[in-house]
Amino acid sequence: MIMTEVTNKYDTLVIGGGISGQEAALNLAEMNYNVLLVEKDLSIGGKMIQLSKVFPTLDCAACITTPKMSETARHHNITLKLYTEIEKIDKQADGSFDITLTEKPRYVDASLCTGCQECEFVCPQIINDHYNYDMVGRKAIYIPFNLANPKIAAIDIDNCISCMRCVKVCAPKAIDFKQMPKTYMVNARSIVLSTGFKLFPATGKPDYNAATLPNVIDALQMDRVIAPTRPYNNVVRPGDGKAPENIAYVLCAGSRDSSIENKPCGADCMNNPICSQICCMYSIKQAQLLMGALPLADITIYYMDIRAFGKGYEEFYNQSKGMGVNFIKGKVAKITANPNGSGDLIIRYEDVHSGTYKEAKHDLVVLSVGVIPDKSTPQLFGNVNLELDDFNFVKQTDPLISPTLTSIPGVFVAGMASGPKDIPDSILSAGCAAAEVASYLQVAAEA
Ligand SMILES: Cc1cc2nc3c(=O)[nH]c(=O)nc-3n(C[C@H](O)[C@H](O)[C@H](O)COP(=O)(O)OP(=O)(O)OC[C@H]3O[C@@H](n4cnc5c(N)ncnc54)[C@H](O)[C@@H]3O)c2cc1C
Numbered sequence: 001m002i003m004t005e006v007t008n009k010y011d012t013l014v015i016g017g018g019i020s021g022q023e024a025a026l027n028l029a030e031m032n033y034n035v036l037l038v039e040k041d042l043s044i045g046g047k048m049i050q051l052s053k054v055f056p057t058l059d060c061a062a063c064i065t066t067p068k069m070s071e072t073a074r075h076h077n078i079t080l081k082l083y084t085e086i087e088k089i090d091k092q093a094d095g096s097f098d099i100t101l102t103e104k105p106r107y108v109d110a111s112l113c114t115g116c117q118e119c120e121f122v123c124p125q126i127i128n129d130h131y132n133y134d135m136v137g138r139k140a141i142y143i144p145f146n147l148a149n150p151k152i153a154a155i156d157i158d159n160c161i162s163c164m165r166c167v168k169v170c171a172p173k174a175i176d177f178k179q180m181p182k183t184y185m186v187n188a189r190s191i192v193l194s195t196g197f198k199l200f201p202a203t204g205k206p207d208y209n210a211a212t213l214p215n216v217i218d219a220l221q222m223d224r225v226i227a228p229t230r231p232y233n234n235v236v237r238p239g240d241g242k243a244p245e246n247i248a249y250v251l252c253a254g255s256r257d258s259s260i261e262n263k264p265c266g267a268d269c270m271n272n273p274i275c276s277q278i279c280c281m282y283s284i285k286q287a288q289l290l291m292g293a294l295p296l297a298d299i300t301i302y303y304m305d306i307r308a309f310g311k312g313y314e315e316f317y318n319q320s321k322g323m324g325v326n327f328i329k330g331k332v333a334k335i336t337a338n339p340n341g342s343g344d345l346i347i348r349y350e351d352v353h354s355g356t357y358k359e360a361k362h363d364l365v366v367l368s369v370g371v372i373p374d375k376s377t378p379q380l381f382g383n384v385n386l387e388l389d390d391f392n393f394v395k396q397t398d399p400l401i402s403p404t405l406t407s408i409p410g411v412f413v414a415g416m417a418s419g420p421k422d423i424p425d426s427i428l429s430a431g432c433a434a435a436e437v438a439s440y441l442q443v444a445a446e447a
């Protein structure tokens with residue numbers, strides 16, 4: 001049975017449909033709990049669906065995650081609400097939560113759309129495709145990405161010129177310009193926060209000049225460039241489309257760094273003293289993939305320390321050295337344009353081994369940007385206070401013994417919402433959150 005209607009009462013509300021939210025929802029659904037999964041984007045998938053391959057096995061990220069996305073979208077105990085914002089959560093006297101949700105209009109009837117894309121083909125409006133880091137265009141009516149689940153179109157109303165070409169070609173008559181935002185009130189006995197993370201903005205280190213140098217990109221953009229669902233068939237640098245021959249990675253760009261505050265670079269620019277845990281490994285992964293895609297290219301990784309902490313990670317690091325990736329222990333101080341106008345870049349760095357400042361030329365620089373918290377998560381709660389930790393991630397009140405407990409009884413945290421984690425650790429924490437929820441619901445039922 002596929003349950004699509006929103007009922008009023010749920011055992012658990014899971015907020016965020018990334019890999020952690022899907023795992024927590026599926027675990028609870030398999031235990032026969034009735035789960036509402038709310039995702040603010042048009043598809044579930046989170047950051048993982050954007051990735052190329054995953055360290056240390058180099059399995060295709062989409063191949064691993066799409067079966068889980070399908071299972072989540074189709075499970076009879078999971079109700080999925082996409083493109084939906086949580087307005088407010090209030091705790092009730094009986095310990096349950098009243099939740100106000102607003103579902104934004106897609107202007108396409110989800111129950112009729114077949115995902116055929118005929119509307120996309122005829123729509124004349126082309127805008128930047130944010131899923132692909134604006135490297136290619138998309139139409140005003142669009143399927144969010146080719147592996148989206150569910151595969152349903154939506155209209156970007158701000159860029160629609162109301163030409164009605166899509167309406168004419170849509171055989172099931174799914175397009176509905178009369179849709180309005182819908183607000184629901186639901187009740188849940190427990191909550192899993194799996195709201196994930198944000199990336200430190202590439203422009204957050206003004207000395208790296210990412211705002212003005214098009215050939216300074218961030219690592220998620222590179223993951224898109226080398227993904228099987230990539231925007232182009234070749235690896236090219238954004239500035240001029242040249243195939244790069246000498247690529248640099250700058251590790252700890254916005255991690256382990258307390259020199260950022262008060263620089264004029266926006267709300268997400270903050271001191272970030274912690275290690276983001278994933279950047280060393282995703283950079284080594286990308287270096288290996290690039291050596292396959294560009295066999296003649298030189299790849300240099302500038303690092304402070306290499307933190308290859310997981311099972312098989314040290315071997316993966318050593319393998320990249322064996323493949324010819326050049327590792328330089330040195331903190332990068334500045335990135336500037338090569339004055340010859342070639343679009344190439346000059347990296348100025350401190351070579352720790354010789355104790356000297358050096359310069360090196362590269363034609364593409366990838367900033368291995370860090371993980372930062374979404375500080376807005378506590379604002380979801382009305383009459384109860386969700387505490388954050390010293391680094392603004394959701395506070396784990398008992399991090400050693402019960403790492404998914406939060407400051408609110410009945411609210412649990414999974415995945416990156418409580419701090420940096422790779423995919424295996426995010427999945428582990430989601431499984432742990434589901435087990436804690438089940439035991440909480442059991443105890444509450446017996447009380
Ligand atoms: C460049 C890069 C490469 C990586 N490569 C690897 C790798 O090779 N191997 C590996 O193990 N890990 C890798 N990672 C790490 C991996 O991406 C994370 O471990 C994983 O995505 C964490 O999943 P999550 O579900 O906790 O968070 P996310 O993926 O961030 O998902 C959170 C979800 O919650 C939704 N959401 C947020 N707030 C709300 C709200 N208020 N209401 C509703 N929905 C909300 C978001 O839209 C999103 O869908 C990489 C990360 C990056 C940046």
Ligand code: SF4
Nearest residue numbers: 113114116117119170
């Ligand atoms: S809106 Fe209509 S034309 Fe567009 S994908 Fe859906 S069914 Fe196809």
Ligand code: SF4
Nearest residue numbers: 123160161163164166
């Ligand atoms: S009505 Fe809007 S979405 Fe439809 S084809 Fe025209 S511009 Fe595109």
